[in-house]
Amino acid sequence: MKTFRWLLIGQVQGVGFRPFIYRLAMMFQLSGWVKNQLGQVEIVAQGNLEFLEKFSHDLLNKAPPLAKPKILLFESIELKPLNEFQILSSERTENAIIHVPPDYAPCQDCLAEFSDPSERRYQYPFINCTQCGPRFTIIESLPYDRQNTSMFNFPLCPDCQAEYENPNDRRFHAEPIACPICGPWFEFYSVQNTQYLPKLKGLKACVEALRVGEIVAVKGVGGYHLMCDACNDEAIKQLRKLKPRPHKPLAVLCPDDDTHELSNLKPFVTLEKHHIQFLRDPMRPIVMVNQSKNSPLSYQIAPGLADVGVMLPCSPLHVLLINTFGNPLVATSANVSGEPILTEAVEVEKRLGLMTKKCLHHNRPIVRPADDPVFRFIQGSPRPFRLGRGCTPKELTLPFELAQPTLAVGGHKKNTIALGFQNRVVISAHIGDLGSPRSQAVFEQVINDLQCLYNVQAKRVVCDAHSQYNSSRWAAKSGLPLYKVYHHHAHAAAVMGEFYSFQKESQYTLKSSPKKKTITGNRLESWLIFTWDGVGLGEDGTLWGGEAFYGQPGQWQRVGTIRSFAPPGADKAGREPWRSALAVCWETGHHWAEAEKIVTDYDLLQQAWKRQLNCPRTSAVGRLFDAAAALTGLVQKASFEGQGPMMLESVVSYQLSLSNNPIHENPITNDSLSIKKYLKIDLPIHTNSDDVKEIDWEPLIPMLLDTHESVPSKAACFHASLAHSLRDLACLIREEYGVTQIGLSGGVFQNRVLCESVFSLLHASNFNVFLGEQLPANDAALSFGQMIEMSLRDYLNF
Incomplete structure (x- = not known):
């Protein structure tokens, strides 16, 4: 009889990890416990050594699909004999290692249940389990327990409580668990009739409005969408006129027919196998694809453009709506153009009242906004254009610890925030252009929110060298020690920081001593980075945007323009x-x-x-x-x-x-x-x-x-x-x-024709070429680049 103790970090909360551990322990006849410790999971298991070894193997190798566990500590301990294995109440710890789970689209098990008339959650628009459902957008605080989410005000009915407590049920400790009896519901509101229609009556009224060409605001996971018939020219023209958004492309929500080829979409768009697979990713991104020849989609969706952004339903409510409607719907962010997505019914009705008189609201509160993520396949890989619901907060790991907690506030457009602490960098969801009071308010909310969620207080702030950016103005007034990074240096650092051995801890380490800081292992190899974009302030005071830099973060030399x-x-x-x-x-x-x-x-x-x-x-x-x-x-x-x-x-x-x-x-x-x-x-x-x-x-x-x-x-x-x-x-x-390593950064490299030609030519000339896969090439990566630039200055004494 032996007793082992594990501490695990990584993505182990909100993904059914504790229930998985419980069932694994039962399989191997082990006693002990598993419990959350605010960002990490503690496991104590006691039993036969052979079974403990099998348990240890399966702990990582058979973890739930959405879990990404890492072992922080493993040790043998002495403990008196235990009688059973339990899931204990969550516990706060002083030195928490917090990982916030993103939101997930409905899993196949929930979709099957959702479609089965014999199930009690048949067509219930808030169905979820440990493998799917809202996470980031409903968490009030950590640890991730129901009482710390916006589901706290929905007490569980006896049936849901029984599922929640049953270790053999897939909803065992599923925190957002709900059903038609005890959970959230939606209602359809018509301003003209001052009429609220609940549940399925509201759904019917919503679909009827969409079919006659009206615009409806629909509450989703991270905010509201403005929706209308994607094949109705007049409806889309009206939406564009009222938003106003004359030409900018609109996303299209399409039904998932469960076929391997997504056959129902063939008349509308041209899909390759990799498109289909990525469209069905748990984050349910918007994916840029070519329209089919003679596509029934309205020309007004993306005037003058060959691509259109399509996505599959990201929530059960969207599944219910699109399946009932039966054809693609425009699903664009409900906001004033350039601002963050709206999350509150009152704000939607007040600020978007000219755009729509009809809304499909629901009563599950959204704690923080998260817009839809946008990706495009370039050189065979999905490249992010915008981070959002399902893929944020985005976390990248450094192979050394930052000198002190650092906040990087990005640029003025496509703004994101990065919070760096220990050896971690957490990047926020898309905030948007900081040119309006609401954008500025959300920008400040995200800054506070990230620090509160991760229990980290920034000790310094990094911003763009352009003093007139609103992000730079905020940084200057923050009272924190201020550091500035040139726009295109941040672009260069972002792509190198993503691809170099920052993600390869075994190849690159930094060690410090009281007297001297030195690099050991593989030294930072100098790269050539092309930063092609709109404009950003350059070192000489002019506006740059066609630069080539040689070197490494913290030490760039402009060698081309x-x-x-x-x-x-x-x-x-x-x-x-x-x-x-x-x-x-x-x-x-x-x-x-x-x-x-x-x-x-x-x-x-x-x-x-x-x-x-x-x-x-x-x-x-x-x-x-x-x-x-x-x-x-x-x-x-x-x-x-x-x-x-x-x-x-x-x-x-x-x-x-x-x-x-x-x-x-x-x-x-x-x-x-x-x-x-x-x-x-x-x-x-x-x-x-x-x-x-x-x-x-x-x-x-x-x-x-x-x-x-x-x-x-x-x-x-x-x-x-x-x-x-x-x-x-x-x-x-x-x-x-x-130099042989080349990075591409800046919004110009979102251009697939240019980018794939550049890849082809550079590969033929024996260069290694890198374009961001975790972060966008555009200004959304500036906050991460600022963080990398600052961290390397720390360790290289620049």
Whole structure:
């Protein structure tokens, strides 16, 4: 008879881990206990040594699918004989190792029960078990027990209580457990009739409203969606008009028909096997896919774009709604554009009253907002565009401990927060653009929320070097010691921090002594990182966005850039691509015949430009894409960030999808594009006055102005030329520095056509290439990059 004790950390709460341990102990006839200790699980098991060894093996190897346990401590202890195995009450500990579980879509067992008329939870929209249901969005505090969630106000009925206490039931200690008798319910509210319709009557009224083209606000897991018929042009036009959101793509909620091929979706979108598998991931992300030829989906969902974002139901309520409706629904975040998603019925009815007069509310409180995550497959892997419900909080591990708890507050757009402590970095869900009072309020809420949840108080704060970002302003007023990181240094650190041996503890360690801090193990190898995006403040005070950095976090050397230009109107250039188009033409002495039709006061504006009045120079590749979109006639005024570049990519992608040529098979030189003069243009690279190698885009301008060439051909040539110039620059830098590892970061690398061409060219030139898989390439990764930059400064004495 032996007694062993384990302490386990990782994702072991909210995933049915304690019930699993109980059943495992019963199988091997062991006595003892299992209990939560605020972020970790303690197991004491007593019994036959052979059975204990089998128990220890299965502990990790047969854990529940959603569990990710790690053994922190294992020891043999002396203990008097025990009579039974128990799940003990949770216990708070001083040095908690907290891991907050994300929300999960309904599992197959619950969906089968949900669809069975003989079950008492038949069509119950809040069905869940230990393997699915809400977690992060309902947790008030830890440990993760029912009394610490927003389900506390729903006392269990006798039947649910019996399931909760039955170790042989899959709802044994399932904290959000509920049923139609004791759990939450929904109701449909119509402002016109001031009418509340409960339960299935409300569902019927909601579906009827959707079928006649109305817009309905529907409460989900992490907030409300605005929904309407995805095949109804007029309904979507009305939604766009009222939101207002003239052109930005809208997500589409589709029913899951349980077939291997998702057959019901074939008329609407083109799905590959990896799309289907990822759509059914427990996080239920929005996945960007090509629309089918002659798709019944309204053109208004994604005007001018080849891709559309689709998702499967993320909650039983969504399953019930979409199955009853029977066809795809637009499901866009219920918010004022750019702000965080709304979670409260009162706020929805007050702030979105002009958009919809009908709402499907439910009475399970949402403790914190979580928007839908968005992914796109690039180079065969799902790349995140936005972190949210089901994949946050996102945690990454460092192989050393931070000097002190650190808060990184990200950038101004696509904002996220990162909290670093010990050897851990926790990244928040998407907050959004910090340009409104509500966004700022949620930003501050998330900062407080993360510190409270993880029981960590930040001792310093890191922000972007741009002092006018609202995140930087907050940091300056926080009273904490303040550190600043340049925008593109954070981008570079983010991709290197994700892929280098920060995630490989056995290969890279840092050790410190009172006198000296040194690196042991594999030293940080220097990388070449391309950071191509919109604009961010550079070290020289200008606006960067087409940079190449050599080095490592905390020690970057700018070795490459794109020729800069000066769009008139400063910040206005981000939403008016014609300004960038004018600038590149004026810079190179080319005449754009359409300009005077588009621009009022053309001569006055040119005079201001010549005097460099309100025309800050930028090397941003994003602005260069804007210029190309305008010169090809695609977009002159953008209604959302990145509209021009997205449309420029789409005219290439669309032609490729019609030709049935997979995007990864040489997307640029496809003959179906009918490229006549321009397959690619060689862009010269010279060394500028700052001793930095500079790509000159000037040869692209005559091609973009050529009225005899098709828009798809020009767009393809533009992409190909930039991809080849990046490869050429990388080869030149390798000759000087010997670098072989290349990272890609910044919003421009969300462009699949460009990115896959860059991968192909760099691989053919014997480079190793990395693009984020855990974090977005866009500004959502800045908070993590700031954290990595700060942590390496600590340990490398920079």
